Amino acid sequence: MGDVMTVDSYAFLPRAFRPMYEAAPQFEHEPMWAEFGMPLAEARIGLLSSAGMFLSGEQEPFDVERERQEPTWGDPTLRIIPNDVTQAQIDATHLHINTADLLTDLNVALPIDRLNEFADEGIIGSASPEHFSVMGFQQEGAEVWRTTTGPEIAARCHLLDIDALILAPA
Amino acid sequence: MPVLARVIEAAGIPTVTITMMPELAEKYRSSRVLGVEFPFGHTFGVVGDAAMQGQTLRAGLDLLATATEPETRVDLDTVWPGDPKQAYKDWQPSEPSPIVKHSIEAIRKARREAADRDS
Numbered sequence: 190m191g192d193v194m195t196v197d198s199y200a201f202l203p204r205a206f207r208p209m210y211e212a213a214p215q216f217e218h219e220p221m222w223a224e225f226g227m228p229l230a231e232a233r234i235g236l237l238s239s240a241g242m243f244l245s246g247e248q249e250p251f252d253v254e255r256e257r258q259e260p261t262w263g264d265p266t267l268r269i270i271p272n273d274v275t276q277a278q279i280d281a282t283h284l285h286i287n288t289a290d291l292l293t294d295l296n297v298a299l300p301i302d303r304l305n306e307f308a309d310e311g312i313i314g315s316a317s318p319e320h321f322s323v324m325g326f327q328q329e330g331a332e333v334w335r336t337t338t339g340p341e342i343a344a345r346c347h348l349l350d351i352d353a354l355i356l357a358p359a
Numbered sequence: 360m361p362v363l364a365r366v367i368e369a370a371g372i373p374t375v376t377i378t379m380m381p382e383l384a385e386k387y388r389s390s391r392v393l394g395v396e397f398p399f400g401h402t403f404g405v406v407g408d409a410a411m412q413g414q415t416l417r418a419g420l421d422l423l424a425t426a427t428e429p430e431t432r433v434d435l436d437t438v439w440p441g442d443p444k445q446a447y448k449d450w451q452p453s454e455p456s457p458i459v460k461h462s463i464e465a466i467r468k469a470r471r472e473a474a475d476r477d478s
């Protein structure tokens with residue numbers, strides 16, 4: 190890890206969108222902080238991706254048909270992905286990214302295999318038995334994330350004794 | 360995603376956000392941000408490249424373990440392999456998303472109305 194390079198937040202974004210994001214105001218005025226006061230090697234770690242993954246044949250896909258009818262709405266609901274999931278179980282619905290690569294190797298967006306390797310190596314204490322999947326385009330749906338989906342994930346983290354969560358916007 | 364990060368953090372669960380748009384995460388005052396200059400949909404790296412994916416995840420975990428104050432940002436100095444123009448094309452969906460189509464139509468409509476007013 191190094192901090193020599195400064196990441197260009199717009200390197201892969203269509204150029205037309207750049208001014209909108211650059212001109213966006215500060216959305217929040219207070220910092221938010223939960224202390225991580227323990228050795229990494231003792232911590233239970235969970236993952237959260239917004240790549241729109243779900244369990245094929247077992248869970249409802251994210252509702253992209255409604256999004257096609259209501260372009261400012263995105264499905265704000267949650268899918269639980271078990272830690273022992275196999276690649277064959279993974280499907281995805283997402284109208285904003287090409288999901289072909291994550292349907293070949295889910296670790297590009299939800300690195301469950303890497304997390305389990307780190308647990309085996311003792312780098313972390315354990316991988317959470319469950320991880321979290323949402324669909325990352327949210328405009329109208331963001332309020333549901335704030336009032337329902339977010340608290341649902343937090344409650345599940347407490348129930349599963351998750352010590353920290355790695356969030357991966359897609 | 361920054362909305363979720365704040366709700367989860369407020370409930371006492373520490374978070375690290377690994378993101379292609381660290382500036383956006385900063386606008387939400389996210390607690391711990393790892394910036395990656397990767398194409399969208401590929402937060403941890405290249406398909407099949409376990410070493411790259413592991414390096415990215417490890418950097419996020421290291422940030423979790425070492426950050427001592429809110430709004431700590433670290434940028435990963437990994438360069439996406441291959442042709443960036445091709446990667447830019449490859450991450451995008453086969454057709455524009457509904458909101459992009461909607462926005463383009465709105466812009467065109469505004470231009471037509473402006474042209475009608477001027478004529």
